[in-house]
Amino acid sequence: MKILAVDDDENICALLTEAVTAKTNHELITVPSGPEAIRAIARQSTPFDCFLLDIQMPIMDGITLAEKIRKTKGYARTPIIMLTAMSQKRYIDGAFAAGATDYITKPFDFLELFSRISVADKLVGEQQRVLASASEMTSLKRDLIQNTAHSLNEPVEVIGVTQVVGYVAFENYIMQLSRSKLLRSSVFAVKIAGVEKIFNKADPIAFRQMLTDISSEIVSVLADNGAMAAYRGNGVFLCLLPRNNGFSHQRYELDLNSRLEFCPSLRDIQAPTKVCVGEPFSLRSLTRAGALFSLQKASASAETRAKSQKEVLALLRKSVRMAPRNGFQTEMERRAYEVLLQDALREDSAGDRPATAYG
Template sequence: MKILAVDDDPNILQLLIEVLRAGGFTNLLACPSAKEALKVISHVDVPFDCFLLDIQMNDMDGIELTSKIRALDAYRKTPILMMTAMSERSYIDRAFTAGASDYITKPFAIVDIHSRLRLIQSLINERRQMEDCNPTLQATSPSSIVTAADLERRFLLQDIDGFVDYLALENYLFQISHASLFGTIAFGVVVQEMTSVFRSSSLFEFEAALIDFAEAISDCLKPQSFLAAHAGGGHFVCVLSKCHDFDPEKFEQHLTETLKELDLHFCDGRGVSLRAVVGDSVSLHLKSPRGLANSLIQALHNAEAEAENPRSKRRAPPSPLTRLFGFVSA
């Protein structure tokens, strides 16, 4: 795994190099500034597999550097690990919004760095195996038919405001203190029958539909503070901060209206008529790390349950006998 580490403190940078080499990560380069890092990135023949970035640097901070790296086609999915002394939530929010994959605060534990990098290495290996099975030219061809694997995998929609990779969303939650999670909720959105409708379509059409739905979700959540991710198929999960009165029914109505305005179509001109369902929210306050990951899953389950048993059915209008005599007829 080829690594680029960037930190303007020469002592920290040298320590980081020694720590990485001790863990067997010897294929690495180090840069003392963000600007120099961008020069190195632009001139390498073999792209980097991972970036380790400090946030506080003089010429350009690590968050801005993250945004510039993500703007490069070759590095849209490359893991970016922030290693910084900045533990305030505002920095964490900005880093993940810019495209960070993970976040470690200084002073860092050597074992923690090694474990995170080994996880990144395994994810890279897995991605390469998938790419070998699904060549890039075929995958990006507008005429290629969407596969069952495509319908289940999580797409990276980072060009849409507030959207990050699903694993990055989990890592983001792990970095937030319990106190900062007060008022933070998660909720799921399920686009009903999306996989069945697009099963015989092109991959291009499926990705375009995902982008349209994600943009609609993002537009409906603005200007609130949020992060969201695609969770596979027609599933999306959102994390909303400083929210004490989230109404899933109102949000669903807003989302439905927004989707109607988009007027979605297949490439052949046929209209795309799909309904997005919003599940009940899950509070993230006082959750353990495992509880936070499970809360995202629970939020998705809530949306699936809502799709199977809508609120409108659960609130069926009372019968005439109920209205007359105040009891439910048998």
């Protein structure tokens, strides 16, 4: 990759240059300020593949620079890794809102630094593969469809909606939240009911537009500038609430569906579209894995609300009986379904008792 590192500390720039040159095959260019970075971007005949930005710099801070990079043609999805001292972690919220995809703290743990750069390299490789494939298309329509084609389970990145980020950035953001913020924060999921039929009926462009419009309404109905949302795939959106404030998922579901009745992209698909909102789950946890498991539980709650109880129980029993597969993500999903099965069985024994609002 071709990487641009921006830091006003000459020692940090020298350290990054030495480490990246010695341990990787990446090309690293360093500049001392935001304005120098903008000029360096403009001078390049081939674009940069990744950015390492210090948050606190004179003249132009890293957050402002990240915003400018995102507005520069060709850099809407380029990985941006923020460099920050532990005392500056309060600025991370603004960095993610400005378009950062990851962060690393100073002083550097170089194993962690190389790991983050490796993740960025994989993202760049995938983006280049998509661009190379698109360049081979012979017609505009086929080109557009090829660029937007995806599987139903793919966590498509919704672009251009404030407070909505890619799912990788969403998880990275939650992983860096301080313990006090984790204690105050909760997460819930929104599921598009019957998304399989909609996906099979709509072309990729129309389906992506629907995801964009639903994302916009999700954050609009929340009316909370601190909230954040991401599309996880399979018709599921995850939403982060920085404060609970008596949030009622039933009332939110009614408000959201009321707004979606007037959504043009849903009318264009000509398929009845309703969303189901699951219960919110606290992010309070002693481990990062515990916080991520809350995302699994929130997603499972919305899935449950979108299916009949009979279908849910059949799915859960099948999931629990399945032999464990490799991978941390699969294990988290299996554990989430086990918890959900217990909850569903409790609801089954409780009869038709009305649901209560969370808060």
